[in-house]
Amino acid sequence: TAAFADPPASLIEAAKKEGRIVVDGPPNNAVRKALTQGFEKRYGIKLAYISSGRSKSGTRVRAERSAGKYLLDIFISGADTPIQVFKKSGWLTPVHTALVDPDVTNGQNWTDGHLWNLDPDKTILRMLRSVNPELVVNTKAVKVDEIQKWTDLLKPKYKGKLAAKDPAVGGAGASLTAYFYHNFGADFVRKLYKVQKPTLTRNSRQIAKWVALGKYPIAVGANITETRKFKEKGFPVEVVFPKDAPKIVSGGYGALCLMNHAPHPNAAKLFVNWLASKEGQTLFSKALIFLSLRTDVPRDWAPSFIRPKDGEKYMDTYEYQWIIKKRAAGAKKVRALLGL
Secondary structure, eight states, X not given: OTTOOOOOHHHHHHHHHHOEEEEEOOXXXXXXXXXXXXXXXXXXXXXXXXXXXXXXXXXXXXXXXXXXXXXXXXXXXXSHHIIIIIITTTOEEOGGGGOOOHHHHOGGGBGGGSOEESSTTSOSEEOBOEEOOOEEEETTTSXXXXXXXXXXXXXXXXXXXXXXXXXXXXTHHHHHHHHHHHHHOHHHHHIIIIISOOEEESOHHHHHHHHHHTSSSEEETOOHHHHHHHHHTTOOEEEEOOSSSOEEEEOXXXXXXXXXXXXXXXXXXXXXXXXXXXXXXXXHHHHHTOOBSBTTSOOTTSOGGGSOOTTOOEEETTOHHIIIIIIHHHHHHHXXXXXX
């Protein structure tokens, strides 16, 4: 289309000769469909999409590389695994070295006038930024204004009525408990996860389903993508933003990694340019229900509460120092505190 500026023709030709690319991406069918169909439609290159889950992806790639096998071209995930596993293991080629499309490299197309990187070395590209609601209620059981503060969740009447993201899980689960530890201290974490006896899950759809059906009227760490699916079907679910701590801004599954020793190096290079383009970001962000950091990507589909507002205070859980220092230290203390 006229709004799309292609990378060099020589790269496109070389990528088409390879004819295939392997992407490990978010466990989300809408994203799988958007990326596989979008990339193939644009370039006629088959995209093989796998989704092992963050920790499992690291374990799988480590085993493959130990056996001398290089099977993965692209890894798209949350912030933790790309930094703590893929980058530390030396598996990545800096994404910025592959960005050759003027549509992508033009800082005017991005928030604050520049491309966003997850790390100071510009190894990992950050594509998304949204306000991430971590508390969802079933409005037939709990009024939206009933919970004004996170500490309200410690009230005796909520004991046994909470569903929560398993704090033993890395990534988003660890980030949320580190957020609680950082803002409220050890006693709050202990009471929330021990005294209140929440039912824990590692399944994003399950926690959204539980609160939608009212099995547990309050969900801590509910996935907004899955929650929106139930809301659109008419279930009485609403997000809540407690006022005793900053709202969380996250990059979701917005970390883009380019593997070194990629089996399809030209297709991989072409893919990172396409995914960071207006076309790629339009498809990707809408599928995930997360806002792109590109300024020219439509947002008309987005619920207002995920849009960061000027003048409001947020905690950005994609900030590099938070990930490698505060988050890691907080998560470690939480695991010890909860006996995980």
